[in-house]
Amino acid sequence: xxxxxxxxxxLYQSGSGAPRDLAEAYKWFSIAANAGDSEARASALDLExxxxxxxxxxxxxxxxxxxxxxxxxxPDNLAYGPSVVAAQKxxxxxxxxxxxxxxxxxxxxxxxVSAYQRDQGMAATGSLDPATVSRLSVFSR
Numbered sequence: 770x771x772x773x774x775x776x777x778x779x780l781y782q783s784g785s786g787a788p789r790d791l792a793e794a795y796k797w798f799s800i801a802a803n804a805g806d807s808e809a810r811a812s813a814l815d816l817e818x819x820x821x822x823x824x825x826x827x828x829x830x831x832x833x834x835x836x837x838x839x840x841x842x843x844p845d846n847l848a849y850g851p852s853v854v855a856a857q858k859x860x861x862x863x864x865x866x867x868x869x870x871x872x873x874x875x876x877x878x879x880x881x882v883s884a885y886q887r888d889q890g891m892a893a894t895g896s897l898d899p900a901t902v903s904r905l906s907v908f909s910r
Contacts, residue, residue, distance in 0.1 A: 774801035775809045782816070791816055792824040799832035853878070856897055859908045860885060 778797035780787045787793075795816045801809035817825060853872045860866035860881045868877035879895035886901055887893040 771801050771804045771806050775806055778812060791820055792828050795820060796828040796832050799829060800835045803832060855909055856905055859905050
């Protein structure tokens with residue numbers, strides 16, 4: 770929740786509901802900025818002049834390591850029709866995928882999806898997005 774990450778940065782920055790901690794605010798602004806929030810990016814840049822470089826470096830390391838838990842599904846892990854196993858089987862039959870058919874979204878599967886997308890004239894994202902799944906689904910009938 771990018772808005773919540775930004776708001777958490779605001780709370781740490783102001784000391785409202787949490788101890789005032791500019792480094793922690795910078796970390797949360799950076800996390801939200803990494804997710805595409807331009808206001809958070811501006812807030813993080815504003816704090817840079819108020820923090821020692823060591824605190825900035827530590828906060829950036831923490832922000833870079835941040836992985837949300839219980840996050841909303843991403844295009845890579847949503848089921849849009851055929852399961853990942855079905856996509857692996859279809860891509861294997863078509864000669865794109867040579868990995869294990871185990872339902873895991875591996876590097877090999879992403880490469881296979883990218884190659885299939887490229888050959889289909891689609892953006893080669895490597896994600897099993899709705900358009901790619903739709904094209905693959907014709908092979909499961």
